[in-house]
Amino acid sequence: MAKMTLKIPKGAVSMQEGTIVEWLVADGDKVSVGQHIYDIETEKSTIEIESPFEGTIKILVPAGETLAVGHPVAEIYT
Amino acid sequence: MTQLASIGRSAAIGIYETMVRIAACDQGIQKGLAAGELQFQYYPAGGQEAIAATIGALLDEGDRSVTTYRVIHDIVAKGTPVSEIFAEMYGKATGCSKGKGGPMHLSDPKSGLMVTTGIVGAGAPIANGLGLAAQLKGTGKVTVCSFGDGAANIGAVHEALNMAALWKLPVVFVCQNNLYAEYTSFKESTSSSSIADRAQGYGMAGEECDGCDPVSVYEAAGRAIDRARTGHGPTLLECIAPRLQGHAFGSEQTHMDQAQLERDIENAPLVTVRKRLLEEGLASEEQLAVIEKTAAEEVAAAQAFAAKSVDLDSSELYTEIFADDSLLPEGPGSGGVRIEDPKPSNTTKMMFGEAVNNALDTALASDPSVFLLGEDIMDPAGGIVKATYGLSTKHGLDRVRGTPISEQAIVGAAIGASLEGMKPVAEIMVCDFAMVCMDQIANHAAKLRYMSGGRTSVPITIRMMSAGNVGSFGAQHSQSLESWFAHTPGLKVVAPSTAFDAKGLLLSCIQDPDPCISLEAMRCFFVPGDVGEGDYRVPIGKAAVRQSGTDVTLISYSWGMQEIQAAAQTLAGEGVSAEVIDLRTIVPLDLEAVLSSVRKTGRAIVVHPAVEFCGFGAELSSKIHENLFAELKAPVARLGARYTPIPFNQTLENLHFPNAAGVLEKARSMLA
Numbered sequence: 045m046a047k048m049t050l051k052i053p054k055g056a057v058s059m060q061e062g063t064i065v066e067w068l069v070a071d072g073d074k075v076s077v078g079q080h081i082y083d084i085e086t087e088k089s090t091i092e093i094e095s096p097f098e099g100t101i102k103i104l105v106p107a108g109e110t111l112a113v114g115h116p117v118a119e120i121y122t
Numbered sequence: 123m124t125q126l127a128s129i130g131r132s133a134a135i136g137i138y139e140t141m142v143r144i145a146a147c148d149q150g151i152q153k154g155l156a157a158g159e160l161q162f163q164y165y166p167a168g169g170q171e172a173i174a175a176t177i178g179a180l181l182d183e184g185d186r187s188v189t190t191y192r193v194i195h196d197i198v199a200k201g202t203p204v205s206e207i208f209a210e211m212y213g214k215a216t217g218c219s220k221g222k223g224g225p226m227h228l229s230d231p232k233s234g235l236m237v238t239t240g241i242v243g244a245g246a247p248i249a250n251g252l253g254l255a256a257q258l259k260g261t262g263k264v265t266v267c268s269f270g271d272g273a274a275n276i277g278a279v280h281e282a283l284n285m286a287a288l289w290k291l292p293v294v295f296v297c298q299n300n301l302y303a304e305y306t307s308f309k310e311s312t313s314s315s316s317i318a319d320r321a322q323g324y325g326m327a328g329e330e331c332d333g334c335d336p337v338s339v340y341e342a343a344g345r346a347i348d349r350a351r352t353g354h355g356p357t358l359l360e361c362i363a364p365r366l367q368g369h370a371f372g373s374e375q376t377h378m379d380q381a382q383l384e385r386d387i388e389n390a391p392l393v394t395v396r397k398r399l400l401e402e403g404l405a406s407e408e409q410l411a412v413i414e415k416t417a418a419e420e421v422a423a424a425q426a427f428a429a430k431s432v433d434l435d436s437s438e439l440y441t442e443i444f445a446d447d448s449l450l451p452e453g454p455g456s457g458g459v460r461i462e463d464p465k466p467s468n469t470t471k472m473m474f475g476e477a478v479n480n481a482l483d484t485a486l487a488s489d490p491s492v493f494l495l496g497e498d499i500m501d502p503a504g505g506i507v508k509a510t511y512g513l514s515t516k517h518g519l520d521r522v523r524g525t526p527i528s529e530q531a532i533v534g535a536a537i538g539a540s541l542e543g544m545k546p547v548a549e550i551m552v553c554d555f556a557m558v559c560m561d562q563i564a565n566h567a568a569k570l571r572y573m574s575g576g577r578t579s580v581p582i583t584i585r586m587m588s589a590g591n592v593g594s595f596g597a598q599h600s601q602s603l604e605s606w607f608a609h610t611p612g613l614k615v616v617a618p619s620t621a622f623d624a625k626g627l628l629l630s631c632i633q634d635p636d637p638c639i640s641l642e643a644m645r646c647f648f649v650p651g652d653v654g655e656g657d658y659r660v661p662i663g664k665a666a667v668r669q670s671g672t673d674v675t676l677i678s679y680s681w682g683m684q685e686i687q688a689a690a691q692t693l694a695g696e697g698v699s700a701e702v703i704d705l706r707t708i709v710p711l712d713l714e715a716v717l718s719s720v721r722k723t724g725r726a727i728v729v730h731p732a733v734e735f736c737g738f739g740a741e742l743s744s745k746i747h748e749n750l751f752a753e754l755k756a757p758v759a760r761l762g763a764r765y766t767p768i769p770f771n772q773t774l775e776n777l778h779f780p781n782a783a784g785v786l787e788k789a790r791s792m793l794a
């Protein structure tokens with residue numbers, strides 16, 4: 045079992061931080077590759093994030109928080 | 123749709139395999155971006171896989187490719203190892219461009235992908251140069267130049283298409299029309315309904331094909347590549363393949379027709395080609411599953427390789443700017459060179475302009491990789507000031523080529539040919555016109571060595587006249603732009619003042635491994651001097667002390683020398699001993715020659731024809747202050763041109779430019 049960390053991605057050239065709008069999965073859920081798992085809002089747009097990995101998700105930060113690009117938001121145990 | 127079987131079973135499966143490998147890379151990268159592991163602007167190629175995969179299958183190993191930031195499909199299809207692509211995306215030393223180019227500037231001469239540009243449309247002029255080198259050397263290589271529908275509207279592409287058609291270059295221009303340019307749809311940016319139709323206007327073959335269908339691409343691109351390979355010239359091939367997501371990873375899609383997007387995703391080439399292979403019985407489900415699994419494993423291995431590759435050493439910051447790191451004006455560099463000047467045994471008196479002609483003639487005669495290109499350079503005109511007179515008659519129109527009035531295409535062709543080891547000398551009549559091709563000069567010629575991690579280099583020479591102070595040329599034909607060039611890391615800049623140096627420096631530039639700008643002042647053109655016979659080289663990066671002195675150092679280059687030499691003479695009559703330094707080269711800078719003189723005199727005046735404000739004199743003055751502050755008897759003075767466009771009116775032009783009287787005034791007040 046490996047732990048993969050999901051971080052706030054850099055969605056656009058000017059993006060410095062993003063707000064987690066909504067988690068579409070619950071802590072401990074099984075997620076699959078390509079599954080839409082959460083949305084990030086930036087000053088420009090909303091980005092739908094699909095899971096890059098398959099496994100069990102541990103959510104580190106709840107919806108509503110604004111975080112810098114690169115900040116960890118979840119872990120996926122594959 | 124024609125059956126995939128029509129192109130042969132193994133070709134069809136091979137194309138699908140490449141498409142799958144492209145998609146695996148594309149998704150692998152986006153996975154890394156979504157996880158926040160990778161952070162850069164990424165331009166996905168989803169929907170365009172079949173174009174690259176099919177063209178890749180049609181090309182020979184030695185063929186060349188030039189493309190843009192939306193590159194993953196093109197570079198995988200050209201054959202660069204996926205591990206090296208990923209390592210480059212991670213900025214690692216094991217990357218195909220040593221981590222110095224990055225995702226927007228991947229190149230790999232081993233696979234033949236010579237340039238990936240981040241500047242829309244800028245690849246087309248360079249592709250011409252690759253094609254020209256193939257044509258001149260008779261290698262039979264074909265160059266494919268990919269760009270978007272948006273790029274079809276930029277000037278560089280227009281210039282390149284005209285030149286390619288005119289010279290029947292072996293280039294296939296592939297417009298990958300994904301129906302969007304960033305946030306603007308094709309319809310919103312282009313009034314004609316077809317890009318391929320424009321081919322007729324350029325006098326070349328044009329064809330449109332379905333970029334989602336390998337059969338359609340195979341047939342059209344096959345014809346185009348054949349045409350190029352058999353000497354029948356270029357083709358403008360438009361491959362239509364809708365974009366399947368926003369412009370870049372994470373970009374919004376609100377400008378895209380959502381219903382259409384859903385349909386396009388459903389009918390993505392990756393899906394339809396797979397289905398056709400199965401339906402036509404060309405491959406079994408198991409076979410395709412193996413291809414897909416192998417591609418996924420290849421990408422996983424590449425990602426692991428990239429992630430664990432060592433980072434670049436900090437010393438790499440200063441490497442691969444020039445072939446020789448010691449020539450940088452800072453960091454590990456000392457700037458100047460300490461090579462003795464040549465002393466040719468036989469000399470002849472000739473004018474500066476004749477010396478330039480003589481240098482070009484000498485280079486053409488002794489080195490078959492040298493060729494000249496520029497507007498009006500061929501006989502009978504032989505150039506607007508006869509700098510190339512007689513050369514096309516003697517060396518042929520292939521090697522002394524007159525060009526259309528297309529500065530971007532001229533410099534781009536020189537760059538491309540130099541990537542193949544040729545030594546092109548491009549003429550841009552007057553310095554002022556360099557501004558219309560600054561992108562090729564500053565974004566490409568100057569940077570390709572660095573961006574490719576030293577795997578490509580651009581040994582070109584660009585000659586241009588700096589007019590000024592000869593009267594009647596006005597604001598747009600008289601400028602001296604050396605500071606623009608000097609401000610761009612990667613360019614060498616020479617500005618001779620004598621006939622001897624004009625020849626010797628030009629010959630050095632032509633044989634130099636880096637891009638060189640040679641500024642030839644019109645005010646010097648008709649000044650005679652003793653010029654050596656044969657091939658002699660004045661070192662680039664070495665100043666000349668024209669007169670020794672003890673009281674004040676006068677420093678200039680190009681026609682500024684005439685003014686400081688006149689001033690020095692007057693000063694001598696007043697009992698002042700001036701040391702006169704001719705920099706000859708601005709980059710690399712012979713700072714040592716300047717400092718050792720000013721150490722002796724304690725006073726310095728820097729004079730140049732270019733505008734004083736933000737000019738090169740400010741840089742040199744600052745360097746003198748930083749190094750010799752305690753030893754200076756007076757602050758360093760600068761004298762350049764006034765902060766005005768160059769006036770036509772003669773009285774005003776005289777006020778604009780620096781002259782000996784101005785130098786004297788500065789010197790006298792400094793010595794008072």
Ligand SMILES: Cc1ncc(C[n+]2csc(CCOP(=O)(O)OP(=O)(O)O)c2C)c(N)n1
Nearest residue numbers: 192240241242270271272273300302303304
């Ligand atoms: C000279 C220049 N202008 C603007 C840009 C910014 N830019 C980057 S991609 C792009 C759209 C280009 O569209 P197209 O040529 O259709 O290629 P696509 O991105 O669709 O593959 C623009 C405007 C740039 N990189 N270079």
